[in-house]
Amino acid sequence: MAGCCDPRAPRAVPLPVNGRQVGIIGLEQAVMEVISQGISDESRVAEELLRLIKQKNYVPESAAEHYRQALLAYYRQQGQKLNHSQQERSAGRMQIKVLGPGCKKCKAVYEAVQKALANTGVDAEVVKVENPAQIADHGVLMTPGLMINGKLKVSGRVPGQAEIEKWIKESV
Incomplete structure (x- = not known):
């Protein structure tokens, strides 16, 4: 059984998608990957996040746009936290x-x-x-x-x- 620090341990991150909480596996890794790619265009960010998330999660095509919006909002939130942390140092x-x-x-x-x-x-x-x-x-x-x-x-x-x-x- 995977322990608390085991990177192989599946973790679902709650994400509000179209008014419902959805557990997304690999969300943090996807965000880190997109940050490391240095993509600045938000539509490309949303598309890349969706592509990465689909590797470990089922996303109905009918809800893809809602997932893009939710993923982009989460990405922005994480970016703000990182910027705030940089200002605090x-x-x-x-x-x-x-x-x-x-x-x-x-x-x-x-x-x-x-x-x-x-x-x-x-x-x-x-x-x-x-x-x-x-x-x-x-x-x-x-x-x-x-x-x-x-x-x-x-x-x-x-x-x-x-x-x-x-x-x-x-x-x-």
Whole structure:
């Protein structure tokens, strides 16, 4: 059985579609994928989100437009949360957030961050976010999650120390 931090664990994210709550599997990953593609045209964003969601969810063709609208609204909401988080970070000092309920994998991410900071010599504020509501407010639906300066770097898996060091160096 998949545990709380297992990226293979199926998770349904509630999404209001045409006045009804629908559970969408893989929504967070789809949003992260579209963000990484750098698509700026909202109609293309909605179409790509729908394409990705259809890989793991049934979407009736008669409701496709309602799903596009709901997915785009969710995408905008996540973008606003990421922008707000970026504005909150400390001026001039790196901020790293480890997001998770405090399980074994979350602790492993925290320890890897500490070692990566020691290896790179970078001064950073490291914050543990363990409250489920606060984790969700940061747009993380699969833990553990790792944010550097308000940007979500990983969600749903434990990154390697070398990967974390690379992200820290890129964020300096």
